[in-house]
Amino acid sequence: MRAYLELARPINCAMAALGVVVGELIAGARLDVGAVLAPVVAAVVCAGGNAINDYFDAEVDAVNRPDRPIPSGRVSPRSARMFALGCFAVGVGMATVINRMCLAIAALNSVLLYLYSWRLKGTPLIGNVMVSYLVGSCFLFGAAVGQRPAPAVWLFLLAFLANLVREILKDLEDVEGDAALGLKTLPIAYGEGVALRVATVFAIALAVLTPLPYLDGVVGWPYLVLALPAAAVILLASVLAVAGSWDAGKAQRVVKVGMLLGLLAFLASLL
Structure with missing residues (x-):
């Protein structure tokens, strides 16, 4: 279990959830089921993004970060990939309970996180644009729950x-x-x-x-x-x-x- 927590990077997930809460506060969200679920969705999707990043970076981490869950042998590459895809599926599934906009953002971000780690990391400007969108989208996700x-x-x-x-x-x-x-x-x-x-x-x-x-x-x-x-x-x-x-x-x-x-x-x- 601890290895999967490392794979998820809980501090990063907490920051994503906090960004959503800030977006909700600024957008005047009411305290309801959607407002409570939205930060959880962001954290779960973020966990998937962190895990899939480790999956595609396994060879590099074997040299630079051999203590990470995959190169250390505590989590197999296949298990890490399944964990990531599971997080994406759970996050998107939970977003269906909130509203259509949140569902669209959660689904889009899941796809982008996979594509970024698979192909787009380190590409001129495209990778920067994608990361910047993903950071800002936490506020957008919170805004989708709010009244203004x-x-x-x-x-x-x-x-x-x-x-x-x-x-x-x-x-x-x-x-x-x-x-x-x-x-x-x-x-x-x-x-x-x-x-x-x-x-x-x-x-x-x-x-x-x-x-x-x-x-x-x-x-x-x-x-x-x-x-x-x-x-x-x-x-x-x-x-x-x-x-x-x-x-x-x-x-x-x-x-x-x-x-x-x-x-x-x-x-x-x-x-």
Whole structure:
């Protein structure tokens, strides 16, 4: 049982569930069966995604992480794959109880998690886009349960852009290791300069879009107090990375701080 828990990565699953709860709060969800089930669905689907990732990474983990459940022999590759598919099936099945939108998101995410681990990890930009969508979709999933989903949909969009910036910076930080694994990430395929400029374009888009939830009337002024500095921090990190003043590792850690500020901004809008 412990090996399967390691395969599922419960901390990651808890973070996915928390993202859904935040989406529900922002979207004004009522405390009903759907609101209770939605975080559980997210955690179960996330567990499947983590397990299928370990299944396809078994050979790499045998060298880099021999203590992981599959290379250590505690879980067979076949059992890990069946566990992942079982998690996807249970998650999608539970989503049918909530509503059609939640069912659609759970089914789509299950397919994308499988495809990402199987074929799309390490592909230039596509992998980054997929991970960023999956991160933001936790808020979208919560929004699908709520009575006023507009604020959480904005949170999904802004979280997608912010995470996209961070994912590209992480690829820049991991160039040496990714190249050794044969991955074709954006900086490996097109050069570090191109990757930095692409990250900055997304950071600019984030900064431009950040005031729109307030201007659209879906959040109040407390949102702006934290959201504008958050966007500025993320843009500054990207610009300083392009200028060479910061390395990619420092820049992506600062972007992470900006993302937390952005999340707090939406929560502040509830006040």
